[in-house]
Structure formats: C-alpha cells, structure tokens
C-alpha cells in the first residue's frame with residue numbers, strides 16, 4: 001500500500017455521515033428507522049426542471065461548457081440576484097459551480113494563504129472548518145449562542161479578529177440552528193467587514209426556506225458590500241436538487257477570475273444539461289418552491305411544539321432552513337450519547353450537536369426534511385424515549 005498524505009489524514013469523516021451510516025445499517029437489518037439526520041429534502045425535483053434536463057439531453061447538450069458556466073445560466077442567475085436579492089450583477093460576475101460545496105472550497109483556495117485566518121460560525125456546516133485546515137488556513141470560530149437567539153455577537157467577533165484575519169464566513173439561514181441573522185446584525189457585520197477590510201463569504205443556500213413572513217437579506221445588498229462579498233448559493237436545498245450538483249458564486253469580476261482558476265483544475269464546468277435545467281429552475285419553478293416551503297413550515301410548527309412539550313428538552317422556533325436545534329442539556333448526557341440513545345431506543349436518527357463544533361455540545365439537530373407523518377411518529381417515539389430516560 002502507498003502512504004497517505006498528511007493533508008488527507010487530517011480530514012475527519014463527518015459526524016453526520018457516521019450517524020447516517022449507522023441508521024442505514026439498522027434499516028437494512030429490518031428496523032423501522034426515521035431519518036431526521038439528513039439535510040436532504042425529501043421531495044422529488046419539480047417536474048418542470050426534470051423535463052428541462054431531458055430536453056437538453058435530447059437536443060444534444062452533452063459537451064463541456066465554458067469554465068464559467070453557460071451564458072444562459074449566468075444571465076439567469078444575474079437576473080435573479082438583481083431582482084430577488086437587490087444586488088445588480090452582470091453575467092460576468094457569476095461562476096457556475098458544482099454546488100456550494102465547491103464554492104466554499106474555491107473561495108478558501110483562491111483567497112487565503114497558509115497562516116491567515118478566517119472567521120467562521122460555531123456551530124457550523126463543517127466544511128468551513130476543514131476546508132481552511134486543508135489549506136493550512138486557520139478557522140477561528142465565533143459562537144452562535146441560544147441565549148443570544150443564535151445571532152452573531154459583535155463583541156466576540158471583534159475580540160477574535162487579528163492582523164491575520166482576512167475573511168468572514170456567514171451562513172443565514174443557518175445550518176444547524178435554522179437561524180436567520182437579523183437585518184440589524186447584518187448591518188453591524190457589514191460595518192465590521194469594512195472596518196477590518198475583510199472578504200465576506202455569504203452562504204445563502206437556504207435563502208428561500210424562511211417562514212412566518214421572515215425575509216432573507218443578502219449582505220451584498222447593503223451599501224459598500226458587493227465589492228467585498230462572495231455570495232454562494234445553489235439549487236440543492238430550495239429546488240430539491242441535491243444530486244444534481246449545481247451552485248454558483250456571485251462576486252465582482254476580480255473574485256470570479258480567482259475562483260475560476262481553482263474551478264478549472266478541479267471540475268472544468270458543471271454538467272451541461274444540468275445547467276440548462278438550472279435556467280428553468282430559476283425562471284419557472286418558484287410555484288413548486290413555495291409549495292415545499294409551505295409544507296416545511298407545517299412540519300416545523302408541529303415538531304417544535306411537540307419537542308417543547310417533552311420533558312427535559314427545549315428548542316427555539318427556527319426561522320429558516322429545515323433544522324431544529326434541540327437543547328438537551330438538562331438530560332446530563334453528551335449530545336453523542338443522546339443521539340445514540342434516540343437511535344437505539346426510538347429508532348429516530350438525529351445528529352449530535354458536537355458534530356458541528358464545540359458550541360453544538362448540549363444540542364441535537366433534527367432535520368424536518370422528512371414527511372409530516374414520519375415526523376408525527378418520530379415525536380411520539382421520542383416522547384416515550386425521553387420519559388424512560390428520566391425514569
């Protein structure tokens with residue numbers, strides 16, 4: 001066997017995957033497991049989008065596209081951002097990526113040197129920790145605390161900033177807490193980024209999944225922010241297209257030119273017919289998205305109420321994404337122990353909060369991207385399991 005690289009050895013398997021694999025194994029053995037661990041919508045991709053992909057293939061769109069993406073998709077994304085997000089982008093300011101996963105990787109690779117620092121939330125989607133580490137860049141975490149409604153604490157952010165800090169990552173609506181950062185927080189973040197001359201990477205993948213009249217605001221739309229912001233977004237969550245692998249970065253041309261240099265040596269381009277389907281998603285699938293959003297909201301409302309009625313646990317009402325971050329501190333067990341217990345005793349798969357960083361300890365993450373009926377069943381099982389745990 002060949003030796004592995006030190007760089008690779010430092011990359012752990014994700015805690016989410018570990019739970020998912022255990023849950024899948026149990027299911028294969030015939031156990032009735034309810035999957036609330038996965039951050040993957042349970043809906044089929046809207047028919048209009050699938051049809052666009054079939055038609056594209058039939059038309060013979062099977063070749064490489066420009067590294068940047070097709071002109072049609074770049075134009076459609078620029079138009080969407082201008083209209084929906086209030087930031088005027090030209091097609092040249094868009095790079096089509098293989099999901100936000102690639103956008104994250106390219107942003108770190110293209111703009112940070114070894115030893116430099118990037119401010120990232122804690123808890124967080126762990127790519128924002130491990131991708132910087134892969135490039136010997138230091139992820140410096142700032143806390144999202146329940147007692148602060150998971151809003152970013154500007155004093156803490158300020159205290160974590162050094163002369164090496166070059167980038168700030170924000171994610172709203174956020175994984176794993178489901179929090180939408182308020183306009184007031186975003187305005188403070190904008191002032192902070194300008195004061196310290198930081199690049200802002202804004203992961204807005206859950207932007208359309210907001211509930212109860214809450215509005216998503218892109219930080220790039222605030223005065224003086226487009227110039228320093230890389231907005232990452234994609235089709236995985238809002239259009240239920242996780243397997244299609246399509247996303248984009250929007251930023252001034254100088255940023256795009258940096259990102260594309262990384263992208264060209266990893267992916268060349270996103271799939272041709274997937275890009276054609278992406279155009280149709282943006283232009284025609286909004287009614288389908290709204291149906292999904294309504295259903296997520298119904299599930300969220302049910303689950304949050306049911307969880308808060310259970311003994312010994314509690315949760316805030318998340319305003320976005322499809323996650324509930326449940327406080328299990330009073331149970332006197334670690335989040336990994338509680339997640340294991342729920343899987344063994346209730347056959348409900350969740351993710352320990354510790355899988356998202358140190359601030360996640362004391363919490364478990366539930367995803368309500370599974371059917372309403374399964375959520376009702378999961379809540380009943382969890383209620384019993386927690387009762388037994390307390391007894």
Ligand code: PMP
Nearest residue numbers: 039099100101125175234236247
């Ligand atoms: N960003 C966040 C915050 C996420 O939670 C996820 C998926 N769990 C991604 C990005 C990945 O997105 P994509 O499928 O577009 O790579």
